[in-house]
Amino acid sequence: MTHWTKHRGNKLQSKLPDVGTTIFTVMSKMAADAGALNLSQGYPDFDCPELLLDLVSKHLRDGKNQYPPMAGIPELRQEIATKINSLYHFDADPEGGITITSGATEALFDAVQAVVSPGDEVIIFDPAYDSYEPAVTLAGARTVRLPLLLPDYRLDWERLEGAINSHTRLIIINTPNNPCGALLREEDLNQLAALIRERDILLLSDEVYEHMVYDGVGHVSVLSHPELSERSFAVFSFGKTYHATGWKLAYCVANAQLTAEFRKVHQFVTFTTTSFLQYAIAEFMACCPQHATELPSFYQAKRDRLCQLLEPSRFRFTPAAGTYFQLLDYSAISAMDDMAFVEWLTREQGVAAIPLTPFYRRAPGSRIIRLCFCKDDATLERAADILCKL
Ligand code: PMP
Ligand code: GLN
Numbered sequence: 001m002t003h004w005t006k007h008r009g010n011k012l013q014s015k016l017p018d019v020g021t022t023i024f025t026v027m028s029k030m031a032a033d034a035g036a037l038n039l040s041q042g043y044p045d046f047d048c049p050e051l052l053l054d055l056v057s058k059h060l061r062d063g064k065n066q067y068p069p070m071a072g073i074p075e076l077r078q079e080i081a082t083k084i085n086s087l088y089h090f091d092a093d094p095e096g097g098i099t100i101t102s103g104a105t106e107a108l109f110d111a112v113q114a115v116v117s118p119g120d121e122v123i124i125f126d127p128a129y130d131s132y133e134p135a136v137t138l139a140g141a142r143t144v145r146l147p148l149l150l151p152d153y154r155l156d157w158e159r160l161e162g163a164i165n166s167h168t169r170l171i172i173i174n175t176p177n178n179p180c181g182a183l184l185r186e187e188d189l190n191q192l193a194a195l196i197r198e199r200d201i202l203l204l205s206d207e208v209y210e211h212m213v214y215d216g217v218g219h220v221s222v223l224s225h226p227e228l229s230e231r232s233f234a235v236f237s238f239g240k241t242y243h244a245t246g247w248k249l250a251y252c253v254a255n256a257q258l259t260a261e262f263r264k265v266h267q268f269v270t271f272t273t274t275s276f277l278q279y280a281i282a283e284f285m286a287c288c289p290q291h292a293t294e295l296p297s298f299y300q301a302k303r304d305r306l307c308q309l310l311e312p313s314r315f316r317f318t319p320a321a322g323t324y325f326q327l328l329d330y331s332a333i334s335a336m337d338d339m340a341f342v343e344w345l346t347r348e349q350g351v352a353a354i355p356l357t358p359f360y361r362r363a364p365g366s367r368i369i370r371l372c373f374c375k376d377d378a379t380l381e382r383a384a385d386i387l388c389k390l
Helices: 003-007 023-034 050-061 074-088 103-115 132-138 157-163 186-196 256-269 275-287 295-310 338-349 377-387
Strands: 098-101 121-126 142-147 168-174 202-206 232-237 250-253 325-329 368-372
Touching: 023 338, 050 275, 074 098, 074 250, 074 275, 098 103, 098 256, 103 132, 103 168, 103 202, 103 232, 103 250, 103 256, 121 132, 132 142, 142 157, 157 186, 168 186, 232 256, 295 325, 295 377, 338 368
Parallel strands: 121 142, 121 168, 168 202, 202 232
Antiparallel strands: 098 250, 232 250, 325 368
């Protein structure tokens, strides 16, 4: 026993007393233990493009194995600047406005630590991705959680206006939204801009599913909004775009002042991020820009396949507008709560899914689960076969 723990009466005060192991880890382990098809945690069961794998080997063998620059290699930051200029018509400065991070998780954490202080309030919308609130808590601030409006998960403008006060420092938005697949539209960004115009409020925009937007609708980035881009951190993830979630490579785009503060945190959280992966992605982006722009149709086909397969089932659903997640209402099948239902589904039926309750502070008690469809068609077919029998 250390002197320190003795001193505290043997009791370690948790800084995150309400936090357990993430639902994604819990469900993937349950799926592995049960030998179930894993449609829970969001990761593809197919590999990255062959050329990208070759480029990784090339740069690994080519000596790109020492610390890259703290903000990321210039070649990759330049490619990102070119991409966001072409997609979002935003002039990001590769030198002082783009930072490569170890996953979007790190970028989100760094942005919060950079600008949020004790006594501040941060507004997030439920259902919310699970890493937001702990980052705010560790910054010593309070999270204000506002429910999105059912059934289509829209922002509740009245509640948002009522929640904003002199302590509000940051609003975190996520479009396309994990877990519900909802999108923010240009009108939403205009309304948000009007609400915070006269206030000292920043935005953190989680856009990791930027290329998973369906039915001919384009992704609306905060970067394409001249007013909001000036007060936003926009976060994107290579893990999603290149089917490589395990590489943990992402980036944050923000103006020079916000980026300077962001990097003060980044340099002491990870300092920098895996070198040869950065070189490989930079080269891949230069030679295959179509990979990203073809992703919506690639994933829309998967969404449509899953929805078509589930048509005869007793699940009720509206096809996801974005992300690679599909929500399913199972109230015609079971009265179990969602935690019990996914456990039964995984252990007894052999399909793992994610319950929605962990994305809420106060879950609405609806019987909804999330299925991940970034899977081979054969996996989707096997899962649907089981789900249609319930
Ligand atoms: N934000 C959202 C909404 C996500 O779904 C995820 C990941 N799965 C992340 C952030 C984290 O991304 P990364 O794996 O790049 O850390
Ligand atoms: N974002 C992924 C999901 O929603 C999981 C990421 C993680 O496991 N941390 O499934």
